[in-house]
Amino acid sequence: xxxxxxxxxxxxxxxxxxxxxxxxxxxxxxxxxxxxxxxxxxxxxxxxxxxxxxxxxxxxxxxxxxxxxxxxxxxxxxxxxxxxxxxxxxxxxxxxxxxxxxxxxxxxxxxxxxxxxxxxxxxxxxxxxxxxxxxxxxxxxxxxxxxxxxxxxxxxxxxxxxxxxxxxxxxxxxxxxxxxxxxxxxxxxxxxxxxxxxxxxxxxxxxxxxxxxxxxxxxxxxxxxxxxxxxxxxxxxxxxxxxxxxxxxxxxxxxxxxxxxxxxxxxxxxxxxxxxxxxxxxxxxxxxxxxxxxxxxxxxxxxxxxxxxxxxxxxxxxxxxxxxxxxxxxxxxxxxxxxxxxxxxxxxxxxxxxxxxxxxxxxxxxxxxxxxxxxxxxxxxxxxxxxxxxxxxxxxxxxxxxxxxxxxxxxxxxxxxxxxxxxxxxxxxxxxxxxxxxxxxxxxxxxxxxxxxxxxxxxxxxxxxxxxxxxxxxxxx
Amino acid sequence: xxxxxxxxxxxxxxxxxxxxxxxxxxxxxxxxxxxxxxxxxxxxxxxxxxxxxxxxxxxxxxxxxxxxxxxxxxxxxxxxxxxxxxxxxxxxxxxxxxxxxxxxxxxxxxxxxxxxxxxxxxxxxxxxxxxxxxxxxxxxxxxxxxxxxxxxxxxxxxxxxxxxxxxxxxxxxxxxxxxxxxxxxxxxxxxxxxxxxxxxxxxxxxxxxxxxxxxxxxxxxxxxxxxxxxxxxxxxxxxxxxxxxxxxxxxxxxxxxxxxxxxxxxxxxxxxxxxxxxxxxxxxxxxxxxxxxxxxxxxxxxxxxxxxxxxxxxxxxxxxxxxxxxxxxxxxxxxxxxxxxxxxxxxxxxxxxxxxxxxxxxxxxxxxxxxxxxxxxxxxxxxxxxxxxxxxxxxxxxxxxxxxxxxxxxxxxxxxxxxxxxxxxxxxxxxxxxxxxxxxxxxxxxxxxxxxxxxxxxxxxxxxxxxxxxxxxxxxx
Numbered sequence: 001x002x003x004x005x006x007x008x009x010x011x012x013x014x015x016x017x018x019x020x021x022x023x024x025x026x027x028x029x030x031x032x033x034x035x036x037x038x039x040x041x042x043x044x045x046x047x048x049x050x051x052x053x054x055x056x057x058x059x060x061x062x063x064x065x066x067x068x069x070x071x072x073x074x075x076x077x078x079x080x081x082x083x084x085x086x087x088x089x090x091x092x093x094x095x096x097x098x099x100x101x102x103x104x105x106x107x108x109x110x111x112x113x114x115x116x117x118x119x120x121x122x123x124x125x126x127x128x129x130x131x132x133x134x135x136x137x138x139x140x141x142x143x144x145x146x147x148x149x150x151x152x153x154x155x156x157x158x159x160x161x162x163x164x165x166x167x168x169x170x171x172x173x174x175x176x177x178x179x180x181x182x183x184x185x186x187x188x189x190x191x192x193x194x195x196x197x198x199x200x201x202x203x204x205x206x207x208x209x210x211x212x213x214x215x216x217x218x219x220x221x222x223x224x225x226x227x228x229x230x231x232x233x234x235x236x237x238x239x240x241x242x243x244x245x246x247x248x249x250x251x252x253x254x255x256x257x258x259x260x261x262x263x264x265x266x267x268x269x270x271x272x273x274x275x276x277x278x279x280x281x282x283x284x285x286x287x288x289x290x291x292x293x294x295x296x297x298x299x300x301x302x303x304x305x306x307x308x309x310x311x312x313x314x315x316x317x318x319x320x321x322x323x324x325x326x327x328x329x330x331x332x333x334x335x336x337x338x339x340x341x342x343x344x345x346x347x348x349x350x351x352x353x354x355x356x357x358x359x360x361x362x363x364x365x366x367x368x369x370x371x372x373x374x375x376x377x378x379x380x381x382x383x384x385x386x387x388x389x390x391x392x393x394x395x396x397x398x399x400x401x402x403x404x405x406x407x408x409x410x411x412x413x414x415x416x417x418x419x420x421x422x423x424x425x426x427x428x429x430x431x432x433x434x435x436x437x438x439x440x441x442x443x444x445x446x447x448x449x450x451x452x453x454x455x456x457x458x459x460x461x462x463x464x465x466x467x468x469x470x471x472x473x474x475x476x477x
Numbered sequence: 478x479x480x481x482x483x484x485x486x487x488x489x490x491x492x493x494x495x496x497x498x499x500x501x502x503x504x505x506x507x508x509x510x511x512x513x514x515x516x517x518x519x520x521x522x523x524x525x526x527x528x529x530x531x532x533x534x535x536x537x538x539x540x541x542x543x544x545x546x547x548x549x550x551x552x553x554x555x556x557x558x559x560x561x562x563x564x565x566x567x568x569x570x571x572x573x574x575x576x577x578x579x580x581x582x583x584x585x586x587x588x589x590x591x592x593x594x595x596x597x598x599x600x601x602x603x604x605x606x607x608x609x610x611x612x613x614x615x616x617x618x619x620x621x622x623x624x625x626x627x628x629x630x631x632x633x634x635x636x637x638x639x640x641x642x643x644x645x646x647x648x649x650x651x652x653x654x655x656x657x658x659x660x661x662x663x664x665x666x667x668x669x670x671x672x673x674x675x676x677x678x679x680x681x682x683x684x685x686x687x688x689x690x691x692x693x694x695x696x697x698x699x700x701x702x703x704x705x706x707x708x709x710x711x712x713x714x715x716x717x718x719x720x721x722x723x724x725x726x727x728x729x730x731x732x733x734x735x736x737x738x739x740x741x742x743x744x745x746x747x748x749x750x751x752x753x754x755x756x757x758x759x760x761x762x763x764x765x766x767x768x769x770x771x772x773x774x775x776x777x778x779x780x781x782x783x784x785x786x787x788x789x790x791x792x793x794x795x796x797x798x799x800x801x802x803x804x805x806x807x808x809x810x811x812x813x814x815x816x817x818x819x820x821x822x823x824x825x826x827x828x829x830x831x832x833x834x835x836x837x838x839x840x841x842x843x844x845x846x847x848x849x850x851x852x853x854x855x856x857x858x859x860x861x862x863x864x865x866x867x868x869x870x871x872x873x874x875x876x877x878x879x880x881x882x883x884x885x886x887x888x889x890x891x892x893x894x895x896x897x898x899x900x901x902x903x904x905x906x907x908x909x910x911x912x913x914x915x916x917x918x919x920x921x922x923x924x925x926x927x928x929x930x931x932x933x934x935x936x937x938x939x940x941x942x943x944x945x946x947x948x949x950x951x952x953x954x
Contacts, residue, residue, distance in 0.1 A: 003711040005715065194697070199676060255539065276733035310871055321878075328827050331826070342812040345822035350798070350805050361772050374549045394791075405802070461830075
């Protein structure tokens with residue numbers, strides 16, 4: 001029978017940790033109420049016993065599960081659990097928690113405590129979190145590295161945070177072309193361990209140039225007397241350290257990779273990129289995008305303070321207030337018209353709102369096409385014509401429907417016609433803007449997934465009000 | 478030196494294919510203009526030559542790259558390239574293209590052509606696309622499978638489309654506990670190939686029960702005389718076929734897996750789940766969500782017809798029109814008030830719009846927390862208090878600001894106060910609704926990422942108008 005796997009342990013683990021924390025809180029509560037010497041002694045024993053139970057429980061959990069538990073606990077309990085994660089696992093846990101929780105932990109630790117945790121990390125791990133560390137703590141840790149590790153760390157940190165060079169690992173197994181497979185098998189037996197996701201060995205020549213890869217399958221299935229040169233594959237998917245991780249992620253998906261070598265422009269082997277790092281990168285980028293799109297600047301800790309959370313949201317709210325203000329001023333231009341036909345005030349949010357929705361549909365199609373690199377010179381014009389035709393059709397259909405509704409509500413045929421015309425025009429504008437905004441942002445090197453929605457809604461709101469109230473001023477007064 | 482890798486070939490491949498298609502189009506254009514016998518013969522030769530050049534070019538590209546090219550081409554060119562992908566690669570390409578393009582190709586093929594392509598697929602591949610195939614084509618193909626394959630296919634198709642059982646593969650290498658590592662190495666040499674992402678061999682007993690896994694690293698590093706039983710790991714992350722793929726994806730990320738066994742409730746080994754399938758699943762789910770959130774029902778082919786595209790968007794547009802209509806009726810209740818204080822018409826979209834934005838920020842935080850399973854009984858109340866405090870703070874700050882702005886625009890202190898009070902109240906309501914809507918949808922087993930935004934905006938619009946115009950009716954008339 002199989003043992004208990006990490007997943008099963010996690011299911012019970014969180015509940016047990018919470019139970020222990022609950023007991024802990026009770027003990028602390030008691031200690032506050034009764035301060036007599038004898039009680040305190042007993043309670044401190046109970047206290048220590050709970051903590052050691054917690055410590056034992058945590059030390060049995062997988063690192064990733066301890067990280068998860070830390071993330072979902074509110075600050076006071078988070079610190080208690082963190083202090084019990086054990087001196088020897090703090091470093092690994094720190095790597096595993098989300099960035100916003102890591103920042104919280106780093107701030108919560110004493111300098112000495114931080115040093116101790118950082119000493120558990122090797123050069124690769126340090127590179128991963130280096131930009132989040134206090135400068136002095138990082139410098140102090142750098143001093144204690146070997147020269148080679150320090151050089152590797154410094155060169156890695158020089159790459160952009162989103163570049164392959166920042167995510168690559170120095171851990172890899174290399175072999176020489178002139179070995180036989182039998183010799184390779186012998187050599188491997190002398191290793192203590194293989195790095196994670198070693199699905200292939202990297203074949204290099206004397207000058208460190210990558211000449212091919214030997215997959216473990218080929219190694220295992222081949223005859224021991226065959227040579228590496230005769231068995232290895234030479235059509236290798238490689239990456240440059242300065243390439244964007246996003247591009248690498250696409251290649252990992254497209255070619256079903258578990259690991260891939262990173263080489264410089266001369267073909268020299270620099271490091272290795274693995275699928276776990278790529279998956280983490282995709283997930284983090286995706287989560288961050290969802291938050292940023294909703295107007296939160298980057299990762300917000302679930303338990304950030306009210307003040308921090310509020311400030312984190314102000315930039316977006318102030319931009320939205322500003323565009324709402326502009327739209328409001330457009331309406332302000334037509335106050336005279338509204339005073340004469342009050343029904344306009346009730347109908348105008350329909351024109352602006354539905355325009356925004358049509359535009360957002362077009363924008364979503366374009367953003368996806370851009371993300372998947374499916375849009376280029378040759379098909380752009382065709383795509384634009386299609387989207388505009390859809391806008392026109394939608395404008396005719398829904399403009400017609402709402403024109404009839406407006407007529408039915410107010411028994412005013414002119415108002416119905418103005419409503420229908422304004423909806424048609426605003427939906428056409430929404431189509432054009434919904435196409436132009438993401439394409440423009442992409443051309444200026446901005447991420448179209450982030451700014452498009454605000455720009456689009458600002459336009460469809462202001463234009464919706466302007467067209468509807470303008471047409472009404474011309475034809476209804 | 479390394480050979481040209483798939484990635485490099487793709488860079489030039491698309492351009493070359495497009496160039497060939499361009500020539501092709503010219504030839505066809507000429508053929509239409511001049512129909513004299515002699516010309517036709519020459520052109521048909523040129524035509525055939527271009528096609529064979531295209532064929533050669535395509536046959537050198539990686540399957541994933543041919544799929545990409547098919548996806549970005551408009552319909553007529555897409556069909557031309559598809560017909561040239563070669564009889565023997567059609568099946569693999571069909572698996573690789575996005576679902577909406579696959580449906581297009583399946584519809585575009587003659588029945589005989591489809592049969593030929595399906596015959597290239599094994600049971601596992603068929604299971605992957607079975608629900609997209611015409612019933613008769615699938616049945617016909619099923620008849621030609623071996624009994625064992627047919628049984629596997631039928632059992633796989635019985636699982637939910639989003640379940641592990643639907644995504645697992647029958648390809649795996651199993652070994653027995655009582656073998657020595659040396660014997661395992663010998664056995665492997667008799668295999669023709671190992672399945673993709675074989676980072677571990679699966680250890681089963683005589684009754685097919687999984688008893689452990691032997692990682693290739695352990696196999697390679699261990700002594701040939703050691704036994705499988707003594708080397709294998711027994712704390713294995715396994716999945717059940719009925720589990721949701723979403724959960725499996727989280728476990729793959731958390732425990733950095735490349736592959737994992739799928740077992741039934743008695744521990745019998747059923748199949749294997751690999752990281753490439755999991756990555757594809759994550760990406761597809763994510764893309765679909767972005768589209769659905771913008772109001773497009775599922776994947777829309779970039780080159781779908783105008784009519785199909787429009788209908789694809791109507792459900793969402795009609796829902797939005799309906800909520801906009803309700804909001805408009807709320808305003809309609811207060812037409813008498815607006816007729817007396819026209820400034821209200823200009824200011825009211827600010828109250829509703831900014832309320833929607835605050836609510837969406839709260840919703841985004843909650844949706845992320847739910848997706849990462851970070852929200853539970855113990856921390857929900859704390860989180861709710863924090864979010865409401867943020868709404869209160871935002872309401873006081875931005876309500877105050879906009880109150881002053883309204884006062885500055887119209888020199889009416891009462892209007893400024895009503896504006897400030899309405900913004901504060903609507904932002905508080907937005908906070909409550911922004912919390913309640915995703916939590917409610919989650920509790921009712923719906924995906925909170927999909928319906929939240931419409932429900933939230935409908936509420937903040939209607940309530941924003943109601944509160945602002947209601948307060949104005951009470952205090953300004």
